[in-house]
Amino acid sequence: MADSLEFNKISAAVLLTGIVILGISFLSEGFVEPIVPAKDSFVVAGAVEEPAKGSSSGDAAPAVIPPVSPLLAKASATEGEGIAKKCATCHTFVKDGPNKVGPNLWGVIGRGRASHPGFDYSDALKKLAGTPWNYEEINKFITNPKAYANGTKMSFAGLAKPEERANVIAYLRTLSDTPQPLPQ
Ligand code: HEC
Incomplete structure (x- = not known):
């Protein structure tokens, strides 16, 4: 009797852990998934942005660079x-x-x-x-x-x-x- 009670407690603990883990992964997915940056995020402030990867041409030059x-x-x-x-x-x-x-x-x-x-x-x-x-x-x-x-x-x-x-x-x-x- 004592044994089966012990068994029940352990199962309950395992089950609960499972639920918590599921809950956490569900929540974190909910939070993390949408934050996919549309483009590279390492652009230096005040600097020219490079085009997102996969854009048609690799040539990122602004159309016209005014003479200095x-x-x-x-x-x-x-x-x-x-x-x-x-x-x-x-x-x-x-x-x-x-x-x-x-x-x-x-x-x-x-x-x-x-x-x-x-x-x-x-x-x-x-x-x-x-x-x-x-x-x-x-x-x-x-x-x-x-x-x-x-x-x-x-x-x-x-x-x-x-x-x-x-x-x-x-x-x-x-x-x-x-x-x-x-x-x-
Ligand atoms: C992350 C590092 C880094 C930063 C920041 C950086 N440079 Fe450079 N720079 C380099 C490297 C590396 C080279 C050599 C490029 C090559 O061999 O393709 C270079 C080359 C140059 C050259 C050519 C020199 C020569 O002997 O032909 C000039 C001019 C230059 N940089 C100016 C600048 C200026 C002005 C800034 C700031 C506005 C700057 N760099 C910021 C790494 C950097």
């Missing part, structure tokens, strides 16, 4: 230095600074593309070697690195705002013993 040259006269290198903190995760800016995830950017304006010693560039960037980085090329690159050089190792969504790009480029320009002249 007209904005440079009014751009603020000091503001740009602040924005460039986003780049500093991967780049150093001081003269003879080390390469990190990305190459050192001292003197990058006017420097040959994919030319910094000791840095292992992607094939995508190596293909562009030969001509230097000028204001407009850097502008296009940092608007959307992957659209500019499909296959680049620079995993950065880009800077969407033309003024932010102008400020950053104005800052990059100062990283030189002899800064390039501003565009006329």
